[in-house]
Amino acid sequence: MLKKLFALSDTGAKNLKLGIISSAFYNLLVMFPVGLLMMALGDILEAIKSGKQPMQGKTLFYIAATIILFLLIFLAQWIQYRQTYTASYKESSKRRIALAEKMKKLPLSFFAKKDLANLTTTIMGDCTSLEMTFSNAIPTLFGTLIMFLVISISLIVMDYRMGLCILLPAFLAAIVLFAARKGQQKADLRCANAKRKAYDGVQEFLDNIQEIKSSSRQEEYLIGLENKLEDVVKLSFKNELLPGSVLAASQFILRLGLVAVLITGGILVSKGSLSLMMFLLFLLIAGRIYDPFSSVFMLLAEIFSAMVSIKRMKEIEKTPEQRGQKSCPNKGYDIVFDNVRFKYSKDEDKNVLDGVSFRACQGEVTALVGPSGCGKSTVSKLAARFWDVDSGKITLGGADISKIEPETLFKNFAIVFQDVMLFDESVMENIRLGRKDATDEEVIAAAKAALCEEFIQRLPDGYNTNIGENGSFLSGGERQRISIARALLKNAPVILLDEATASMDAESETLVQEALSTLLSGKTVLVIAHRMRTVARANKVIFLKDGKVAETGTPQKLLQKNGLFAALYKAQGLKN
Numbered sequence: 001m002l003k004k005l006f007a008l009s010d011t012g013a014k015n016l017k018l019g020i021i022s023s024a025f026y027n028l029l030v031m032f033p034v035g036l037l038m039m040a041l042g043d044i045l046e047a048i049k050s051g052k053q054p055m056q057g058k059t060l061f062y063i064a065a066t067i068i069l070f071l072l073i074f075l076a077q078w079i080q081y082r083q084t085y086t087a088s089y090k091e092s093s094k095r096r097i098a099l100a101e102k103m104k105k106l107p108l109s110f111f112a113k114k115d116l117a118n119l120t121t122t123i124m125g126d127c128t129s130l131e132m133t134f135s136n137a138i139p140t141l142f143g144t145l146i147m148f149l150v151i152s153i154s155l156i157v158m159d160y161r162m163g164l165c166i167l168l169p170a171f172l173a174a175i176v177l178f179a180a181r182k183g184q185q186k187a188d189l190r191c192a193n194a195k196r197k198a199y200d201g202v203q204e205f206l207d208n209i210q211e212i213k214s215s216s217r218q219e220e221y222l223i224g225l226e227n228k229l230e231d232v233v234k235l236s237f238k239n240e241l242l243p244g245s246v247l248a249a250s251q252f253i254l255r256l257g258l259v260a261v262l263i264t265g266g267i268l269v270s271k272g273s274l275s276l277m278m279f280l281l282f283l284l285i286a287g288r289i290y291d292p293f294s295s296v297f298m299l300l301a302e303i304f305s306a307m308v309s310i311k312r313m314k315e316i317e318k319t320p321e322q323r324g325q326k327s328c329p330n331k332g333y334d335i336v337f338d339n340v341r342f343k344y345s346k347d348e349d350k351n352v353l354d355g356v357s358f359r360a361c362q363g364e365v366t367a368l369v370g371p372s373g374c375g376k377s378t379v380s381k382l383a384a385r386f387w388d389v390d391s392g393k394i395t396l397g398g399a400d401i402s403k404i405e406p407e408t409l410f411k412n413f414a415i416v417f418q419d420v421m422l423f424d425e426s427v428m429e430n431i432r433l434g435r436k437d438a439t440d441e442e443v444i445a446a447a448k449a450a451l452c453e454e455f456i457q458r459l460p461d462g463y464n465t466n467i468g469e470n471g472s473f474l475s476g477g478e479r480q481r482i483s484i485a486r487a488l489l490k491n492a493p494v495i496l497l498d499e500a501t502a503s504m505d506a507e508s509e510t511l512v513q514e515a516l517s518t519l520l521s522g523k524t525v526l527v528i529a530h531r532m533r534t535v536a537r538a539n540k541v542i543f544l545k546d547g548k549v550a551e552t553g554t555p556q557k558l559l560q561k562n563g564l565f566a567a568l569y570k571a572q573g574l575k576n
């Protein structure tokens, strides 16, 4: 049950169980000194009454019992610490790894619906808050509840009237806290959303600082960001105020228990229906039993927020993964689209691709052409199974790619996307990302083939120069050439080039095209290029319009046809 409720691993659930048991054991054990004290007091009073020496012959028993009791308390606390703190950190790191592994297997449709801040909060923030909750709050809560149950039964058996005086306030206080739970969770959610919006805002501000500074709406933008940050402060304050007030109310109700024991006990003793010793025992218990409750109540807010984190995590865990076999039974590397229909979201009424069929043959360059938004990038993303098609089929060498595990399938692809992702590392390491076991010589050869050598030599430290966050020290054309070098290094049988040469000047583009054409020979190449000069060299053109294949054939044939492709070609020819 614990495993399901708190989304734990088998070991995590086992450790939490042990933590709860040791916490309950500890809470019960700390009550025993009260019993021992009462026994000693009883002995002393008995001795005084009968005129004997107090505690005669029993001193050793009391010393031994005290030592054993303290040893047991120490042991219970040590086990609780070990089982909860150490185990919860291990569990939390396992959870982070499991989440990251899970995300690797999720389709891109999942990430399109979530924003980056939300995911970061789940992986880092939620895991950290759960770490704290499992290391302390949950074992303390359950441990206290078990202790309370055991003591309640004992108190009722000893004297139900006095027992009720102690127990009723605890129930009342718990009811108040649970009644406020819904409000607390709502406040938590509001606060978390405000934090996420502020995080997104700051991230957007840092990412686009250049555009914001040069825009006439700089003031307006900053006011918007300031409002988001102020919302966080306001909602955090409210979020603290609610549990604070509820906590104060429940603590007050708990204190009433001590007063009730004092008044009821006093009346019962005066009537002679309760012994003085029993009255003292209940008073001592009432003085101690509420202490763990106070700390549990303080932790409840933490536990309620943890339940929100767990819900978010379960949502990720439940998302279906892109699965498939670990081997790719392809014969050759022709890519075939067979009546493919696809849209990014179920809510859209129009398909982005609507019955697309074509064959991109091995050893040929197939160019995807068409007006902006017609679905060219979508075709290349579907070919690498970044998304799964809604209907129809895509095959690689005859193998249905929807049945092949994405990681296995991806080994066959090298991709140069429109947005090049570069890392804050050296040029050498950025290119080596194409194939992590490549030697320096292989990296340099790929860089030369992608015409990077010339600008790399100009960098202060050559191949060892750090290129800054996302290659911010490089020009658009240079960044793309690094990305091409990476793809060349991977030497995969299928190459997807998406706007690969868009940021280069005409001269560099011609040189890169030449380099590519020698290096890409024998491979299946799907290229998206707006410039018609690039397309003219392709073996086949797929002209897309509104998500449908409008024309297909060799560039020469399509030019002769004088249709859509020819019109676009001529229009660009005029511009160039």
Ligand SMILES: Nc1ncnc2c1ncn2[C@@H]1O[C@H](COP(=O)(O)OP(=O)(O)OP(=O)(O)O)[C@@H](O)[C@H]1O
Binding pocket: 112, 344, 345, 352, 370, 371, 372, 373, 374, 375, 376, 377, 378, 379
């Ligand atoms: N991740 C996404 N989520 C939702 N819609 C998307 C997504 N990516 C693209 N689209 C939409 O799908 C349609 C096709 O986009 P796609 O990027 O494939 O076109 P394209 O032909 O490559 O355009 P361009 O030449 O301008 O790059 C567009 O209407 C676009 O708005």
